[in-house]
Amino acid sequence: MVMxxxxxxxxxxxxxxxxxxxxxxxAVYQDSVYEELFQMGYCEKKMNGNFIFKCTGFIFLxxxxxxxxxxxxxxxxxxxxxxxxxxxxxxxxxxxKRENKLVExxxxxxxxxxxxxxxxxxxxxxxQDYKENNFIRRNVKKKRINHxxxxxxxxxxxxxxxxxxxxxxxxxxxxxxxxxxDSEHILYALHRYVVQKSFQKYGWLVDxxxxxxPFFDELPVNQQLALFVLQRELQNTFLEREIRLxxxxxxxxxxxxxxNNEKTFYTLITSYFHxxxxxxxxxxxxxxxxxxxxxxxxxxxxxxxTTKTPRQIPDILFLEQDTLYVLDAKYYDVAxxxxxxxxLVKQFFYAVSLKTVYQKVVNVLIFPGSTGxxxxxxxxxxxxxRIELGSIQAYSIDTYTAMSLYSAYRTSDxxxxxxxxxxxx
Numbered sequence: 001m002v003m004x005x006x007x008x009x010x011x012x013x014x015x016x017x018x019x020x021x022x023x024x025x026x027a028v029y030q031d032s033v034y035e036e037l038f039q040m041g042y043c044e045k046k047m048n049g050n051f052i053f054k055c056t057g058f059i060f061l062x063x064x065x066x067x068x069x070x071x072x073x074x075x076x077x078x079x080x081x082x083x084x085x086x087x088x089x090x091x092x093x094x095x096x097k098r099e100n101k102l103v104e105x106x107x108x109x110x111x112x113x114x115x116x117x118x119x120x121x122x123x124x125x126x127x128q129d130y131k132e133n134n135f136i137r138r139n140v141k142k143k144r145i146n147h148x149x150x151x152x153x154x155x156x157x158x159x160x161x162x163x164x165x166x167x168x169x170x171x172x173x174x175x176x177x178x179x180x181x182d183s184e185h186i187l188y189a190l191h192r193y194v195v196q197k198s199f200q201k202y203g204w205l206v207d208x209x210x211x212x213x214p215f216f217d218e219l220p221v222n223q224q225l226a227l228f229v230l231q232r233e234l235q236n237t238f239l240e241r242e243i244r245l246x247x248x249x250x251x252x253x254x255x256x257x258x259x260n261n262e263k264t265f266y267t268l269i270t271s272y273f274h275x276x277x278x279x280x281x282x283x284x285x286x287x288x289x290x291x292x293x294x295x296x297x298x299x300x301x302x303x304x305x306t307t308k309t310p311r312q313i314p315d316i317l318f319l320e321q322d323t324l325y326v327l328d329a330k331y332y333d334v335a336x337x338x339x340x341x342x343x344l345v346k347q348f349f350y351a352v353s354l355k356t357v358y359q360k361v362v363n364v365l366i367f368p369g370s371t372g373x374x375x376x377x378x379x380x381x382x383x384x385x386r387i388e389l390g391s392i393q394a395y396s397i398d399t400y401t402a403m404s405l406y407s408a409y410r411t412s413d414x415x416x417x418x419x420x421x422x423x424x425x
Contacts, residue, residue, distance in 0.1 A: 013082060013204075017075055018068045020273065021333060023050035034061055042269070056276075057093055057269035060201075070273055070399055072333040074370030085400055087205055090124060091407035093268050096276050122248050123198035127206040129245055130195045135188055136245065186229050189220040191245070194252045219253065226253050274331035278315050281329035281366050284402050284412040287316040292324075297353045314350050316366075320419050324358040326350050327366055334367050334378060334396060344381060348389050362393070362422055369396030375417055393422060 015032070018024065026033075026049055033051070037043040042059065045051045059066040067086050069075065076082050196216045203210065219226060227250060234246045270276060282289070296317075301308040316327035328347050330339055351361045369376060375397050382391040397414060405412045 013079065013086075014075070016065055016067055017082065017086070018053050018066065019073050019075070020054070020056045020068050020071050021052050022071075023048075023052055025049065026051045032064070033066075034064070036061060036265075037066070041271075055269050055271040056089075056273040057267065058090055059265075059267050059269055061265045068269070070277070070368050071331060072335065072367070072369045072396075073399055083204065088400060088403050088407055090205060090268060092276065092280070092403040093270065094124065095407050095409075096279055097268075100275075100279060122252055123202045124206060126195055126198045126245075126248055126252070127202060127208055129241070129248075130210070131206065131208045133241065135195070136191045136242070137185075137188060186221060186226075187233055189216070190226055190230065190249060190253070192216045193219055194249050197252075223253060274329075277331045277368060278329040280402050280406045281327065281397075282316050283406045284397070284414040285316050285327060285366075285418070286318060286412070286415050287327075288318045289314065289316065292317045292319065295354075295357050297356055318415060320415075322358075323360045323362055324354060325362045325364060325419070326354065327364045329366050332367055334369070334394070339365065344392065347392050348383070351390055351392075361390070363390060364393045364395060364418070364422070367394065367396040368399040368402075370400065371396050371398045374398050374401055374414060375421060377421060395421075 023046065024033075026045060029051070033043060037059070038045060038051075042053060042055050043051050044054055053066075053068045056068050056070050059068070067089070069085070069089060076085060192213075193216045195210070196212060199206075199208070199210050199212070221229075230246055230250045230253070234243065234250070237243060237246070281287075296314070314326050315329045316325075318325050318327075326347070328343070330343065332339060347363055347365070351363045354361050367378075375395050378394040378396065380391040380393050383389050395418065402412075402414070404410070405414075
């Protein structure tokens with residue numbers, strides 16, 4: 001057995017990291033960025049000899065990984081920091097995938113062909129669980145004569161002939177029980193197999209120490225027997241952690257196929273990170289939309305004696321004292337692009353309609369960025385000679401910080417900081 005902490009993949013990890021919509025020279029990358037990525041629409045060639053990635057997340061293709069960060073991201077110089085940023089990105093997509101009903105176009109967040117072994121999400125969960133809980137064990141009780149310190153009296157009386165002394169039975173031998181961890185149990189072997197397989201692919205993404213044993217490079221029993229054992233174990237446990245663990249092992253083994261083909265392709269990727277960005281911003285700014293939505297005035301269609309009401313759905317709403325804050329999460333790289341007229345009109349209308357309910361309304365656009373500080377104020381937009389429409393403030397928040405808070409379920413002071421900053425303006 002060999003004890004190792006991480007793969008050596010992180011030595012050249014930087015050359016596998018990209019930023020969505022950022023221009024890269026095709027001449028420089030043509031040998032490492034495969035043509036399949038262009039054919040599948042993940043990359044796009046430009047007329048000036050550059051290419052861009054049109055997605056965010058993790059791609060594994062032809063034994064090569066590609067990590068694409070959100071628009072406007074700044075990669076850290078330190079390699080250890082960079083690995084941490086990758087972990088946060090992957091964890092963010094995992095949480096988003098688990099907790100949100102994906103629209104049809106977001107199905108790329110699932111692994112290709114449904115092969116759960118090739119799922120970054122499943123493998124990382126297995127590794128993180130191993131880091132926190134080690135391998136699953138089963139306590140086994142063996143009954144022997146005079147071995148162990150716990151006497152099984154009913155079985156002793158049934159199985160052992162006593163000696164009669166003074167008309168009373170005296171037992172010179174006892175059936176005893178001894179508990180020990182069964183390291184040979186098939187469940188342990190199956191768990192170790194999936195953890196080792198996951199580590200060999202993704203160990204560099206999880207700070208974990210593991211023993212790699214060649215014996216567990218192969219499934220210890222055939223797939224049919226493995227799944228039978230796991231289903232039986234699943235029926236006999238009520239522990240939440242074990243239920244989740246067993247389900248992940250079942251999915252892993254069901255999808256494995258023992259396929260080592262170099263053409264393997266799987267992803268944890270989205271071409272719609274703006275959906276993820278909206279959810280992240282709602283989380284870190286503690287949106288109160290569900291509590292306040294009934295106060296939002298709605299447009300009403302009056303046609304042929306009937307009415308229809310298309311709903312106004314702002315991304316983020318919250319109240320601070322007597323002020324309503326209306327936030328719109330915009331997935332733009334503000335250094336190169338700004339929201340257009342249709343985005344601004346919608347936001348101005350939100351404020352105008354909500355002023356019929358709330359005396360003071362503050363309108364804000366939230367962009368992703370690498371701000372260093374948690375928040376960066378860009379400025380504002382208004383409409384000439386229409387003071388009554390107010391203005392829309394524009395802020396960037398640090399994408400890495402926001403993803404870190406969201407992926408780790410940690411509380412945030414983004415909201416309080418924004419209110420303070422706006423009060424100072």
